[in-house]
Amino acid sequence: MIGLSILTKAYLLSALFEKEKKTILIITPTQNEAEELHQNLLLFTKNTFLFPSWEILPYEEQRPAEGLMGERIKILFKFLAKEQMIVVAFPRSISYKLIPPKELQTKKILIKKGEETNRDELIKILVSFGYEICEQVEEEGYFRAQGGIVDLYPPSEVPLRVEFFGDVIESIREFNISTQGSLRHLEEVLILARNESILCDCQGQKVSFFEYVPEEVLLVIDEWSRFYFEYKNLQKEIDDFYQERLLISKKIPSPAEIFIKIEDIKNILSRYYLIHTSLINNTEIKSSEIFFNIPFLVSYNGKISLLVEDLLNWQAKNYEVVVLVRSKLQEERILSSIEEEVALKEKIKIFIFEENVYLHGFLEEEIKLVVISEQEIWEKIKISKRRYKSTEKWVVKDYRELDIHDYVVHVNYGIGRYLGIKNIETQGIKRDYLVLEYDNNDKLYLPLDQMHLVEKYTGGENPPLYPLGGNLWNQVKKRVKESVQKVAKELLELYAYRKVLSGFSFSKDSKWQCELEESFIYQETEDQLKSLAEVKKDMESPFPMDRLVCGDVGYGKTEVAIRAAFKAVMNNKQVGILVPTTILAQQHYLTLRERFKNFPICVEILSRFKTQNEQKKIVEELKDGKIDIIIGTHRLLQKDVVFKDLGLLIIDEEQRFGVTHKEKMKRLHKEVDILTLTATPIPRTLYMSFVGIRDISVINTPPPERFPIRTLVTKFDQDIIKKAILREIDRGGQIYFVHNKVVTIKEIYNYLSSLIPEVKIVIAHGQMPGKDLENIMMKFIKKEYDLLLSTSIIESGLDIPSVNTIIINDAHEFGLSQLYQLRGRVGRTNHLAYAYLLYPSQKSLSKPSQERLKTIMECTELGCGFKIAMRDLEIRGTGNILGHRQHGNIVAVGFGLYCNLLSQEIAKIKGENISQEINPKIDLNIDAYIPESFISAPKIKQAMYKRMASIKKIEELGEYKEELKDRFGKIPKVIDNLFKIIEMKIISKKIKVESVTIIEDEACLRFMEVDNKLVSKLVKLVENNNNLRLDPQGKNILRVLNVKNNLDLVKKILQELR
Template identity: 40%
Template sequence: KAATRTISVGDELRLDELIEWLIARGFERVTAVELPGEFCIHGGILDIFPASEPDAIRIELFGDEIESIRSFNVESQRRLEDLKSISLTATTPTGSLASGAASAPRSNAMKDAAARSGAPDAPSPVFVGPTESLIDSLPPTTIVVLNDLQQSISEGRMYLQRLSSPVGLYSVDATMARLTEFPSVTIDALGADSYETSCHLSIEPIERLSGSRRDALVELSELLGPDDQILLCCHNEGEHERLHELIKETDTAHNTALASRIRLTTGRLRRGFRLIDHALIVISDNELFSRAATRATTRKKRTDSRAIDTFLDLRDGDLVVHVAHGIAKYRGMAKVENSGQQEEHMLLEFRDSVIVYVPVSLIHLVQKYIGPAKTSPELTKYGGTSWLKKKDQVAEAVSDMATDMLKLQAERASRPGLQCPPDTHLQQEFDKAFPFTETIDQVSAIADLKQDMEQPKPMDRLICGDVGFGKTEVAMRAVFKAVDSGRQVAVLVPTTVLAEQHFRTFSQRMAEFPVTVEMLSRFRTAAEQNRIIARLKEGAIDVVIGTHRLVSKDIQFKNLGLLVIDEEQKFGVKVKERLKHLRAEVDVLTLTATPIPRTLHMSLLGIRDISSLTTPPRDRVPIETRVGRFDESLVRSAIIRELNRGGQVYFVHNRVHDIEQIAQRLKRIVPEASLTIAHGQMHEDDLEAAMIEFVNGKADILLATTIIESGLDIPNANTMFIHQADIYGLADLHQLRGRVGRDRHRAYCYLLLEDGRTVTTKATRRLKAIEEYSELGAGFRIAMRDLEIRGAGNILGTEQSGNIAAVGYELYCQLLENSVRTLKKQPLRYQRHCKIELPVSNFIPDKYIAEQKLKIEVYRRLSQANSLEQLSELEEELRDRFGPIPTAARRMLQLRELNLRALGWKIENIHLETGYAVCRYRDAKLIRMLSHLHKGHLRVVDAHDAYWPLAAEETDGPAVLDELIAALSAAQPPVPEA
């Protein structure tokens, strides 16, 4: 079909013709491929990410012939596997459906279903024109399964009728007619019609079980007829083992014979059934224990992704920090020739329009300035002393803070804690009952906190992670371990709504186990509260979830062992003071949805126990995000689509004074939808009532301010509108959007702009970035950067925000890390550089990499390559991404190799003097060892310099470079230095 094109190794291919074909079919040309639907070209190499493929594809041409096709990982840019051919499928509609639909033969089931729903038999596309449906991309051998066909047809017609202007959509009949071209299976619950090909199955649903771990298998045995057998589907191997043991225990305790009648298998089953004719019951472990159904997860190979580098988003005029000279503006790149050595330089503008040229070999000294929101620092005077003074002041403040944190840690370590025993069999069962596959970060965090709890000192661990990354499950493992050790647990949350949500989640997760969960909040009557308080004192409640009421002095626990605090920064001063006292007595686990940067995490190693969840769940479906004007038909269409699938809608409008007008407008657009309003100026009781109404599914639309930004977790709400989206920052948009996309359904987020309102260039850039969201995309990187700065403030305290603003975030983290290392008497970490002055041109030619952003990426990564292995990997990646490496770029790699080898021998300067290469060294013992290896050819003349007589001509820079690399490669230094 025109929408699909297959290309194979050995094919002739005109690149210009393929580019036209791709653009016409919705592909976007970019500088580097990150998302499906994108492509880029570097010389004779085409990178493309077809929407139909799990990974991006790299096609290498030799002239007009396809030499190789291979998949690659967009994060690491590394080759995955070689392919013989690839099919490229259009990302936008291209063909016409209307032409062949009318004459298509129809199956008996389809004809009868259409007749019963009272529709005309002739297909009639709603939109006739150059368009194509998903059906046109299906291979002819595709088997179509039609489930409850009559209802599907009726729902399709109702959906079209609800749309005010269904332009661009096919009619139900046109779609059904087209489907008859494929072999099909129709599933009908009523079984009203019989055909020669019909097959009747005697199936009935399984009765709902209580869900109790202790009683579920006994209940199941009572459902069995005399000859019934059971096929029990377990969602993973751990659950398979757990149920095998549980069946044996049940048979022993209740004198049942389940082991002989139950066959266990590993697989996915959404809903169980009884096959009457075959005396067979098929049931899933989730149904057996009344757990929510889980989605299948796909395992992907983990690849080492590159760290988020905001430096790569540099634009002309952006603020940067030169570690030695201060804050400046980035003013682009320029090639400079000096003594026959041509090298690319970064231009920095300091105060009074002073321009400084920084060679790319020193690009590691330049950082993008990142500070707290709305900070705009002054440019530094180049060559002045103010920058050094400022750095010293920040270093002193950071050292004081690190000292205080270390003191706190030492005090905590000296106090006796509530030591938990190693995991029991029951704890292992609880862990295995988790219905999803843990991410690598979750596994690591769980191991860390369990190790903490088994130590004879109080735990105080912070779990950081973006919305939906699995913090609650990590916390529940700690909660269960504490309860299993005979302790009580208090879970402290900032809002009553969140208390209600956590209560539901904890109750459901622990329903199969002997754990009593309660909630203490204003939703409980006075009598209920008194009863809960009394039971806490008696020790009859294992886990209590509540707001700040939990830390009131009248609340007494019989044996409190663990305190879980959700979003501590949202509590007031009094609550925080009370928490300080509790921290001294029990294990504390703090959760925050504001992520912290890896750099800060590493800087705090050894003085603060932190676990970061940075890996999204494996089955996370990206949120479909669109930017557009406030179009009433679009708003109605999107809301109706969500309601049709039984979902709910958020509508965010952040101005209280006219929120009622927006409510009236929405009621006019979708009169059939129920709506509730929530904003911060409402009375607390009214606000909570509105939130609970939406949480309980009694309202279709929640019209709210950004009060919903954090805390709400409603899997049923999967469509969001953000009104006047141009006024929000990227981090705010990212957190708001994180409220949807938490269920198996595809989630949608619409960023709405008002008609007639002018949008600034910066706002347009923000909206474009968030629209192109992906875990890999630039929008995500920027949003995360903004969020991480907030996270840094939450952890370090607001007083440190001024210090971050003074020197920039990256330098602040370096100063903090070195302060910690000094206090712990560890060697300081900083990047050394050997200054090399040779007549060698080294740069990336424009013909090899044209885009400046990609060039900067390569220069940056080259300067950060701290081992020969990293350098070799970068060289291999350049060949793979951009083709054979040109001479100037190859010299650049060789200079970095010489730099690394020189640093290994503690040589810090290499320059030429009349037939000699002069090596300035820092370690006399090492340089004498090197001289001995070369039988005295390297002459050590004084306490600083050693001379290497050159065999090559001094003016022949490349030959000198090769000679020096060979000289320093004669042996590895005892302790290589990077």
């Protein structure tokens, strides 16, 4: 088949699949082509799969990503089961030899609900399949077994929860890894081996990938000449790596033992019915030829008049016109554009679909068919991907778990050291206690229901432990409280004044606003929409906005800012966007120009990329109101920059600006709305949000299909560097190499050029002339270079999806937030991304450097920017958050407690009613704890206690009990007792009961304060119940008799007093 575009190729092959009812295997020359064809096939049939490669180099000692391995195994099993499907592959994905099919068949197990299966036997099978045990299942390839429940996460599938009743499978459920809560129930599930690593250990001869492909499969080779060329190159690369490895070890298998040769593939092809596809005629292939002449449509670029003209011409020629759109809004948008052409509106067919594919329309003259997509009409289309719900609130107090020997702060006893959780029996009653060590090795055993009184200490390194007893801690707290009063007044003067200023009230969204938002090519996350709603609400209020949008790298903060900027311009206001670097300014400039190109909006940039004359002209036009949006670095803060009518100021990458810069901008424009963006909040920002004097929106939800970045901290090693670069080049990607010293950057260039001469390298740094730097970056974006060797100028906001490997030289010299930002430049697609943090082999690292590198290597999960910011605060200390005077106070009591004291003082100054925290003591004389048999992992147990202690409502308690039952199985009596204690505590707080104590068969309820209303209730209760007595020594004590084994009686009395 010759002359097919990618869309028509996908259409014809899917039609062939539907007609013949046979599996089709398509092999393309490259991975990129395979991915694009797969995406287009998805439009016509769901039953299509991409057979991925391992995405590692030949002979590389690196384990492929779990998801990739799992997807490969799943497809191999589908071949063996002779399922009808379309599979797209490419040279790198089919080159590795595999274990024989009969051996793979032994690496699967089908489990069914109601089936008799031994739990321990299932665990043994999972281990033999390569699954690893863990405390909580959060990643593919892991499992957890506790009591009668086994959680597991098969690669490329959904996490599963298998619950046993004895030796019978009682239920099989999917579950959410974020909430750990169960989802839908399943009747049966097929569990496959974890990955090919475990399969590769098998004995015996390995076979070709085609041994799994039945002979009745239709085999399609796309662009045979290029496929052959790419495979020959791959073979040479394999041989080169083999020779390299031979220098290190002679005990390695030869290429013939591991990989399939192109000559073998040519011989294998004769087994199958073969179809060749090509854009042009291929003289090398002797076969019957079918020529297609189906031209692409050109883009209308939003010019509806041209579209209408063509539609009328096609209508006159009796063509059938089909328009593919993504939403009802887009359908209405097109229909309203051709409103006057009534006959035309009746004739064209509009279909709404939600597939995540890029489409190109086409015109088929013989059958008189025109297919038009949004790609042609607007030039951009929306990619609808699976939505991820935000499952965690941005709760500051829960940002870290406690590790053994961590420093902690107890509100009443001061700084101590955490030693773990211990189960202690006193007077025949068992409870779990938090063990805290204080000065002179004194120990405090804290009941776990009081865990909310303790938090991890952040402030300084190795703080002194306080003595138990004495008055030292109270004196320190008193001194800090006195200092806090002055700070609270200063802060309120600095920020709260904006609430009394009269700002501009922006109007509701216009029709154009809806059109702009519909043109966004990705599906918004729930958090993005919520943050945007909060921003718009602020803008529409009569007070100046001062909102911080905090979201991880690549989570969509920029889109929120774009929509806010557009809203401002629609109200005839100007927008200033302040960014830390010229490169980020240029990227924002290009992004905004692209997004706003169909609207009459003037966007300009003020940076050193512009000449002096150009800058002068821009400044004049800004003053005259000819420019709607100006993007700039610190240049925007200079005196000559004057706006005609500034309505919105956006500060991007807030952590990169000093306080002086930001406060200067705010003073210059007091009544202007301010929107600040950050991924890793600086201590001052954390501080402001903690104490409630800054409005904050949080984007927590990761983009769909995003892998965590694989992070390696290693000594500078040429073998590692070479393999990292070549691996990325082999999969068609690009690389950042960060060397933050301009003086020696040329030396690194020479070193890399000699190490990998075939790779095209270019240097970029901030001391270059602006135009040169701009040209280099544009060429790199266009993939004219493979590797960008740069200083840390790439740190801020650069978004180039094809770059998925970053190598950071002398990583120990960067701050933790810097490392996190740099690493965030990669991993913005559905490819596995790599970050290499190098340090000199001959240098010993300082403790803070080691801590930073350890943290960045451990924090690889999606959305850990806040965690990084807090960890950075621990390593560096709090520094001068609010001036040198306050630094000592923060060190003395810890960052968290200082923030709590400050927020209380601010609330007091505002005149808010601050009620004293009531913490009733509940001692029911019963065993109440989480046993090892229910939860054995200390950190999970700690999290459970913390969650229980934070529950405020009875309904929440019931929900949490069900959650525990779902995750861990039947609730034992000792945990049920814990819930009873917490339930009584919740009720006691509301009626101001100081303590509930049971001794033998008598309960004593002690009230904090007694008013006439309560006395009346107590007297009435005593009169109607023979088991109740008011203590003769005081009105605030109620005694309940005969309560042994009858806790419900005590609970009932508490409820009646509410």
